[in-house]
Amino acid sequence: MREGEVQKVARLKSFLIFFIPFIVFFFYFTSNNEHNPSSANHMQHEYVEIPEGYQVPSVNISVTEDKSGTWLLSVDTTHFNFAPQKVGNADPSFNEGHAHIYVNGKKINRLYGQFYNLDTLKKGENEIMVTLNSNNHGALAYRGKPISSSVVVENGK
Template identity: 55%
Template sequence: MMKKLRSWISFIIIFLGFFYFYTSQNPHNQTGAAGHMAHGYVEIPKGNKIPAVNLSVSPDGPDTWLLKLNLFHFAFAPEKVGEKKPSYNEGHAHLYINGKKISRLYGEYYHLGNLEEGRNEVTITLNSNNHGALMADGKPVQATRVIEVNKQEKSGDHDLE
């Protein structure tokens, strides 16, 4: 009986060790700034056109929101995602809300759905096909908007910064 109990405890400890290692090392499970560091950064070399992104967020129904991206010197290339060679003017975007990675984006529109009441920070980063966050002159190629959501309002008026 005692031998079976020790075997079972050993199995659980080993299982938990592998589980912890996998979840802490898998870059796709990481969010926020740590997620960028997991994939690294791609500095755009001098002489290349510097991409840029602007974003707008507008009400899309009574309590939902629509994100629209305007891209400059950048094209979505979902068929090339995962290539090892960095790209500077094509790739995909990452969507973060309040510092948490929500999704990859491969197009200019995204339905955000409901946002939490209060201050919501929506950030878009442009990423190389190799998943690295694009950087120009040491700064991330990204855009951020703050949306203040007041669920008490009935008219659909919301403050966008």
Template identity: 55%
Template sequence: MMKKVRSFISFIVIFLGFFYFYTSQNPHNQTGAAGHMAHGYVEIPKKNEIPSVDVTLSPDGPDTWLLKLDLVHFSFAPEKVGEKQPSYNEGHAHLYINGKKISRLYGEYYHLGKLKEGRNEITITLNSNNHGALMAGGKPVQATEVVEVNK
């Protein structure tokens, strides 16, 4: 009986080790700046129009929020996501709440739902079709808004 228990425990330890290794190496599981670094950055050449993004947050019901993006020189191209060549004025956005990546965005509206009580920092980054975070002059093309939630 003890031999079976030791074998089972050994299996679990090895399984958890492989599981941890796989999840820590997968770039899609990484958040914040590390997630951008996993996909890299795409510097927009000076000859191109530089895109920009602004974020507006508004109440959408008694305790939920709606996010709206205002884009300049950028369009969503979900059908091209994953292309190897970088794109500078089309792609998708990434939504971060308090530094944690929540979702990719392929449109100008997103229902945030409920936010935690207190300070919430909402950041949107614009990303190339190859998933790299767009940069202009060494700075990320992004917007951040803070919303205070009082319940």
């Protein structure tokens, strides 16, 4: 092998020694991030099935653009109370907890009340979804169907 070829091989080895661990760590950390929509944990906190005999909660949302150009999420619930002081309890709750907000499939935050400022949205269609969640973070469900509401808003700006 000529000296130039030896140098090229050495540079390739150096690059691969850096690049391969980088790719491994990148995929490990991005696949284990609970806020990553492609993560196995995304919206998979386990479902908390509402047992028969409990009032079944419901959620309805609306999203409106305000005069400043940001978007306001309004959340109305029935048979459900926000209980931020109890978030993280190990025991499931059926009629209290918090909500998770998703914009275009990506979880952006938890919600502990009726209103949330979504700030600006990307131009075009945006899907906003809210799920009701137990204090133990499990998504509430009734007869296997998650308790959620979603709307699509068009941002023309």
